[in-house]
Amino acid sequence: MSDATLSQATAVNEPSAGLTTADGKPLKQALLRAQSHARRRAFLLVAPLLAFILLTFVMPIGQMLHRSVHNEGFTWHEDVTTGHRTPIMTNLSQWFDDNPLGTEPDEAAFAALAADLVVLREVKAAGQAGTRINYERSGSRSMFTKAARRANKLEAPYKEALLELDEDWVDPSLWRVMRDASSSYTANFYLAALDRTKDADGKVTQVNENRQVYVKLFKRTLFLSIIITLLTLILAYPIAHLLATLPLGKSNLLMILVLLPFWTSLLVRTTSWMVLLQSQGVVNDALVGMGLLGDENRLEMMYNQMGTLIAMTHILLPFMVLPLYSVMRPINPSYVRAARSLGATSWTAFRRIYFPQTVPGIGAGALLVFILAVGYYITPALVGGADGQLISNLIAFHMQKSLNWSLAAALAALLLGGILILYWLYDRLVGIDNLKLG
């Protein structure tokens, strides 16, 4: 039945398939050729941007994501000067392959380890391999460097020989870490980023309580970002409304005031907050000077969460004002007037008529501010003190100080994932096509 209708339909359409241009070429082909020129030109116009994005955005992020699950510290060594790559820990890796998890390391295992230590000594990779193990079991790096130094003097029985150097060599957790690290691909950095680790049997457990930092920081980042988003919304809404209702000349002037901080260096703005808010700063001095505050109990508004909160709210405010303004500007004042004339009090008119029409702007502004706040780095680094640090500060720490890039990548990937989930949630609740940024 459906086939019949289908063939009928094609039969009806058939004459159009045979249409030709005036000089006898098939019409479809001619159309394609005519359009392909425009298409090619359009593509060429966007090609530089496309290349730029691929090069500066997609590739680095892809590399970062890859690094979060991939670490060659215990599998390959690369000579910095020659670029020559040598596989390391091959013997041990072979032993791990032959013996399942939970096998007590026997003499063969220690012999393999000793042979690998000789290689480490030759290619000077003991530090690198030790560092990789050290990520998951602290104190391991020195064991590797020490053992590698004496690798040539190690003799059978290797187990006793290594135990003589350091009795931790029989620690089951060390062997568990080495087993995981002997493969380049691992999810352990994600576990670490969530304050979790594997015990000797490979079971996932929480890390020691005093070493749980990341989850707490994720929570703090989320909490502060939500507070900052709410604060910017409360501050920006009336300003945006004022901007939208004033005559254009005046509102442009005000708009410049809103944008002025945008044009000032972020560093300058942050440091000026430091000048204002520190305990010997302008605000405290003024309060003490007016006698509202005793000299001995000056307010602590800097180098703590308060400092992060105040400075970031100020810095992110324009990102809330602008989307709100762009949504409010086209709302005709006659809507509220109509509501008033229909019997609504000004509050009801706002709540039921004006506010719902600004929701797309609120959504856009909140999403923008929240995403920026979650990844903010410089301001908390400068004014956050110890308890005003956000997750990005820790990512930076692992990038620059501890050089555990895989962990930094895992933390960043979790952050990215979290934001994508929020974005998805927003799409489900409000709808992304309701977003109006300008």
Added chain:
Amino acid sequence: MAHVSRNDAFVEFERVQKSYDGENLVVKDLNLTLPKGEFLTMLGPSGSGKTTCLMMLAGFETATHGDIRLDGVSINHIPPHKRGIGMVFQNYALFPHMTIAENLSFPLEVRNIGKSDREEKVKRALDMVEMGAFGGRRPSQLSGGQQQRIALARALVFEPELVLMDEPLGALDKQLREKMQFEITRLAHNLGITTVYVTHDQTEALTMSDRVAVFNDGRIQQLAPPTELYESPVNSFVAQFIGENNTLEGTVAEVNGNRALVKLDDGEVIDCKPVNVSKPGERTRVSIRPERVEYNKDRMQEGVHTLQAEVLEFIYMGDIFRTRLRVAGNDEFIIKTRNAPDQVRLEPGQQIDIGWMPEDCHALDA
């Protein structure tokens, strides 16, 4: 200052003035009384103060001076939502995030009317404007004319006694506008509501209203039923603004009761009805409607003054002929004649004599 309202006064403006900047008066000394059930149109060019008057009545602007009374009660200090006045806006102002039924339900909800009552009233209002099937739609899914009907229904659904309309048909095309003009007047009369309608379209004002207030420069120039407004304008602004009009300039030569002689600038003398001229020597602007000018000798009254005219252009418009003449130095003198079988068709270049009844020719202010 106690004031005793006239019994039939439903809406009253008493000595109302309005200024936005403290330097210029947008509304100058407005006095206006509306009986219940009247359809009054405020007509005037933009900036004449008519919309400001409407906004003051609705409560969105406050009068700088004077008193506005509704049903004998001064409403100067009553906020808009307590005035109970229905209003139709120029852009309809249908709430875009609500369905049509929700839009109509809104004024009932804020009045805490029960759900079943609300649904009943919404249904009745939708049926009234013949939009019963559209309750579930969004305003953006309706055409301009449909939105207009909904705006009207929303202004009427809570049964106000007074409805204000601010150029409600401005955005519609000509045909739809004419249809809606008829429907609005029909509804207003059937429901017996008092209506204040603002427009700058004089045809709309003439066809819809019981009375028209012609605004200019912050004042009411003339307040009269459409016929009177058209037939006997009281000054040259009204004459110019309402309908098409020919003007000739001259000086009053003689005033004699209901007749005046005006000496036109090129020396010819015509008969007129003196409207706001009183003594010889005054400058005057004489106004004659194009359709009251006659050139067919057989139809002209005995003894009237005639003027020499040269035909410049003849335009065939179907139901009427429109002819442009040069009369007493005025190149824009228009006459309109009905396309009747016996009507003479004029040719450009033809010299003719034109005349009119002295009552149709008004000597107004210069």
